[in-house]
Amino acid sequence: MDKESQTVTAIAEEKDTVGDFTFPERNKFDAGYGLSEATVDYICDVKNDPDWVRDFRKKALRIFEEKPMPTHWATKDLETINFDKIRYYLSDGERPKRSWDEVPDDIKETFERLGIPEQERAFLAGVEAQFDSEAAYSNVKDAVSEQGVIFVNSAEGLKEHEEVFRPWFGKVIPSSDNKFSALNSAVFSGGSFIYVPPGVKVTHPLQAYFRINSENFGQFERTLIIVDEGAELTYMEGCTAPKFETATLHSAVVELVAMKDAKLQYITVQNWSSNVFNLVTKRGIAHENAEVRWIDCNIGSRLTMKYPGVVMKGKGARGEVVSIALANDGQHQDTGAKMIHAADNTTSNVVSKSISVGEGRSTYRGQVHIPKHLKGCVNNTECDALLINSKSKTDTYPAISVKGNKHATQHEASVSQVSEEQIFYMQQRGLSEAEAMSLSVNGFVNDLVREFPMEYSVELKRLIDLEMEGSVG
Amino acid sequence: MSLLITDLHAAIDGTEILKGLNLEVPKGEVHAIMGPNGSGKSTLAKVLAGHEDYQVTSGSVSMDNQDLFAMEVDERSRAGFFLAFQYPAEIPGVSNANFLRAALQARMPKGEDLDAVEFYKEMRDKMGKLGMDQKFTGRAVNEGFSGGEKKRNEILQLMMLAPSYAVLDETDSGLDIDALKVVAEGVNTMRSPARGFLVITHYQRLLDYIVPDVVHVMADGKIVKTGGKDLALELEEKGYDWVKEELVTS
Structure with a gap:
């Protein structure tokens, strides 16, 4: 059987159980269960972190320990996370791969079973995929590196490119932003670091795949992307996780920086299995006339809490969040957007659509902040919810704080249901x-x-x- | 080979609407059902299609010897039953082309894919015959369509799905005379020895263009009179009260 037909067979056989399989684990390093300063030291030692990173992690650990769970506004379900029963670092100890041929066969097989479309294979030359906590595959297209683009995993980024990495790392999202950004800052591993030099327009989207393989293993990837003046980049990540019986924690931090006149688009398609807590902090800074766009699709997970944000720091900056959330039985999609206007004539746009199926629940939380001293700011927010069954649930919490009268904001929300007449007709x-x-x-x-x-x-x-x-x- | 309805009783919310209806539409024929408002014409259409709001309390319908009531709504469709709706639903975000493709794909044997090129060719061709602008391929199904556009779209679907039996529920309502002619022409091109039609209408006007083989008059949930195409003209002239009076006196 040739490779292509093998793929097709695999997809056909696995059609109904996408994500419901696993492969033997090959983990050389294991920080064990629970989180303490010793865990952080273990991670630092394994990763050979520089001292400044060790300090950064330990400070973050203290913040994490001090911060209460945000259950005064978020769901009580968070309290069921047992931080002592999570392994915070697991690695197969292999160096990130540089070519597709070097990727272990079982990982390739996983990709195939997940049904990654054939077109994606064409892009794989530029793909970085995280397997467990380290990037199992990381290959920067020659053309991209020739343009001076840095595309490496975050561990390599902080060591080899400290002069670019360090000034922005933890600056868009400080460790103290929330309990889970603190957790990530303490134990992060994996994730990408990308730097695009001034004026460089990356024509092909860069991609990464993330998945969780080890039971009870939390993934704490950390991504930092800096697009310098007048440069452009699109980054895509897709996640599919195998099903496990006990809850799995995924808590990523993604920081984006778009310098003057830069354009940065970050695309996520996630399909977590329904035991995963997906608690992610994503934020971008847009400088003068720069644009940051989050395109976000969340399917699955037990609980997703994710509110991609844009801080429009320079005049004329633009921020956008386009999101789709689908909550099925036993799932709660708590998603939204944060738009912080911090300069004149900044524009933000939020379009959110959620679908609740069965007993699924979707929540929209939006924050728009326009302070009094600014002028000419525009925000448009649209959130639409679709309920499939009578037990489905949706709620919307918009928090729009607009001071002064030199701005234009618009908020539209709708809730609709698939009608019986529609279904009958079809x-x-x-x-x-x-x-x-x-x-x-x-x-x-x-x-x-x-x-x-x-x-x-x-x-x-x-x-x-x-x-x-x-x-x- | 026919669509055979025998002693059909059906109710909605406990109220009986169809009260022992008998009707046979053989393949190759066009039958019209006329009747006053509230006689149960549209209920018949929905019961045949399998709408869950209606309860069939007794009687049977067989379509080419298959028990229609043993099939789900979608199975009836795939077995060859088509209903042109009086009020077609709107499906936001789903293009006409994608909808029709999905409907045709649902009729393909498992593992076989519809030939997309052939499909578009056929769809464009039929849209041309119905005087529909090509941009309707990309527009969401019935969304923002005028009354006439919706009815044309129903006939387009009829032409694409080529059913064995088609029920047209008040397809003429809301149509101006030009649209009516186009729609009727579409239906006429579909007349064939392999297909039976049941045309439900309140007015005789439609039957000037879709000339029926048989005309039935329905009143109070039953067929009360059956005749040739002249019966429609007679009804037009004398009105439905004439039938009602006849009923009372008989």
Whole structure:
């Protein structure tokens, strides 16, 4: 059987159980269960961190220990996370791979089983994929490095490119931002560091795949992307996790910096298994006339809390969050956006669509901040929720603080339900109830899905189909 | 080979609407059902399609000897039953082309894919015949369509899905005379020995353009009179009260 037909077979066989498999673990280093200063030291030793990083981690650990869980506004479900039963560092000890041929076969097989579309293989030359806590594969396209672009994992970034890395690291999102950014700062491993020099426009999107392999193992990747003056970059990450019986914690921090006139777009498609706590802090700074866009799709997980933000620090800066969330039975998507206007004539746009299926729950939290001394700021917020069943739930918490009268803000929210007449109509044309539901849901998010690159929109459609299959009956 | 309805009783929320309806539409024929408002015409259409708001309390419907009521809504469709809706639903975000593709794909054997090139060719061709602008391929199904555009779209679907039996529920309502002609022409091109039609209408006007083989008059949940195409003209002239009166006196 040739490679392509093998892939097709694998996808067909695994169609209904995407993410529901695992492979033998090959972990040389293991920090053990629980979190203490010794754990942090262990990680620093294994990773051979410089002293400044060790200090950074230890300060963050103290902040993490002091900060209470944010349950005064967030769900009590957070209290079920037992930090003593999590392994904070696990590595196969292998150096990041430089070519596709060097990637171990079982990892390749995982990619295949996850049904990563064939088109993606074409991009794989520029892919970095995190396998457990280290990048298992990291290959910068020659063309990209020729342009002076740095694309490495964060461990390499902080050591080999300290002069670029250090001034911004932890500056967009300080360790003290929230309990989970502190946790990440204490134990981070993996993630990407990218620097795009002034004026360089990276035409191909850079990609990374993240997944969780070891049970009870939390992933704490840390990504920092700096796009210098007038440069442009699109970064994509996709996550699919195998199913496990006990809760898994994923707590990433992603910091973006767009210098004057730069454009930076960060695209995420996630499909976590429904035992994962996905508690992520993502924020970008946009300098003068720069643009930061978050395009975010969250499917699955037990609880996702994620509010990508943009701080518009320079005049004329633009921030945008486009997000899709799908919550199925037992899942809670608590997502939104933060738009902090900190200069005149800054513009932000938030478009959020959520789908609640079965007993799924989706929550939108939006923060828009425009202080009094500014002028000419514009915000547009649109959030639409679609409920599939009568037990589905959605709620919206917009917090718009606009001071002064020289601004324009607009907030629109809607809640709709797939109507029985719609489903009946589609069924009368020969579609099964699940197919009809799936088509309706795809229609609901269609205008946002177009924002995703082609291969992702195909994958998204497939994920929605899978989710809908189990929702009727 | 026919769509055979025998002693059909159906109710909504406990109220009986169809009260022992008998009707046979053989393949190759066009039958019209006319009747006053509230006679149960649209209920019949929805019961045949399998709408869950209606309860079939007794009677049977067989489609080419298959028990229609043993099938789900979508199974009936794939087995060859089509309903052109009086009020077609809108499906935001789903393009006409994608919707029709999905409907045709649902009829393909497992593992086989619809030929996309052939599909678009056929769709454009049929849209041309219905005087529909090509941009309708990309527009969301029925969303923001005028009444006439919605009805044309129903006929487009009818033409693409080529069912064995098609029920047209008040397809003429809300159409001006030009649109009516186009829609009727579309239906006429689909007349074939392999297909039966049941055209439900309140007015005779539609039947000037879709000339029926048989006309039935429905009142109070039953077929009360059956005749040739002249019956429609007679109804137009005398009004439904004439039928009602006849009923009372008989």
